[in-house]
Amino acid sequence: MAQARTTRTADERTNLYEQITNRIIAELEAGRVPWVQPWGSSKASIGMPYNAVSNRRYSGINVLTLWDAIVSRGFASHAFLTFRQALALGGHVRRGERGAGVIYTRRFIPKEERRRTDNESREPSGGIPFLKWFTVFSVEQCEGLPAHICEPRPPIPEGLILPQAEALIEATGADFRIGGPSAYYSPRHDYVQVPRPDDFHDPVNWHRTAFHELSHWVGGAARLDRDQTGSFGSVAYGREELIAEMSGAFVCAALGITPTVRHADYLGSWLEIIREDSRAILRAASAASKAADYLLALRPDAARAANDDDPEPDPALL
Incomplete structure (x- = not known):
């Protein structure tokens, strides 16, 4: 199974914006606010989605995307990882599992600019921003992962903190x-x-x-x-x-x-x-x-x- 990880063209990137926007509009029109999930009906405790390998929190629109996956698919964990990360840990994503798409941006630095900055011993500036899209899976969609990766974070005590x-x-x-x-x-x-x-x-x-x-x-x-x-x-x-x-x-x-x-x-x-x-x-x-x-x-x-x-x-x- 190949991991979905592609760099989009300008037209595809625009379409991606529209897909995300249309999903948010549909939620708002239905009276649901995507950044306020129905945690009372969720198996997961309150928390922020994070990468199970790096422990880094996802941010921006990815928080809304992964919160939606956690609640709608009944995950108890906020931990996600890529197909390749699961393999690197000695595990794998179960056949037939559907991941969630997350995005981030990189900057493309032309070779000429890289060569110039190398000669001048400085960091490259500017660059062309481009959107990257990749798929992540809940640790609950995987098998063979180390036990510490699959352990959910301690539940938040009831009541206000x-x-x-x-x-x-x-x-x-x-x-x-x-x-x-x-x-x-x-x-x-x-x-x-x-x-x-x-x-x-x-x-x-x-x-x-x-x-x-x-x-x-x-x-x-x-x-x-x-x-x-x-x-x-x-x-x-x-x-x-x-x-x-x-x-x-x-x-x-x-x-x-x-x-x-x-x-x-x-x-x-x-x-x-x-x-x-x-x-x-x-x-x-x-x-x-x-x-x-x-x-x-x-x-x-x-x-x-x-x-x-x-x-x-x-x-x-x-």
Whole structure:
């Protein structure tokens, strides 16, 4: 069985964007938000998908793709690997198993540029970005793998993981204010405001809201410097909300807190953005991963967890 791993032409790459976009649109139109999976009906605990060999987390649009595979196919593990990686470990993918397609980008450096940089003892710059597509399989679709590869990560204890959430919020050093009737991030004054936890019907929603707003904070001028100038109802505003929604969900999943939609009233504007640009969801997912990685890197235990949390190459392209 040959592993599906090809470099796409420009036309095929455009078609790939459209395939991904159409799948996301179909989910949103059906009232399902792909970055908020129905974990209550899933065999897997809350978590982020990762490569079973390198332990690197998948990022961007690949998180949504693999979360969908985990929930829809009933996998209990978040671990995936390629066909060749399974063989290298002494195992194999079972005959007839269907993998999930993930993407990432590389840059093609012409030979002349490589020769020039070699002569000048410097790293090549620029290059032509191109999309690569390959197939991964859950470790549960394989046989003969080493036992430690197949062992699921310890389940997340039931209930909120308040200590980790509080530690991360404190570690950000953000001007994080609790109180008042609404949640928001002020780009002008660079602070986050969220209501008191006991003002929420379900206290877990306080944590989801906090990380949504901190995802906006990460986009501030002093950090990732995203465009946050859009007025309410504008495309730019909807795009920033989409990024914060996904980033907040990624952070919650990494901390073991079940993510939910915090701003379902924006679904219409998100659909409009995605329909008009087949690359919009990939850009938003990539930006969301960057924001989530920025926050998670601030955890007190981030240095010890670096090998587990080192993200894969940015899959966005863009």
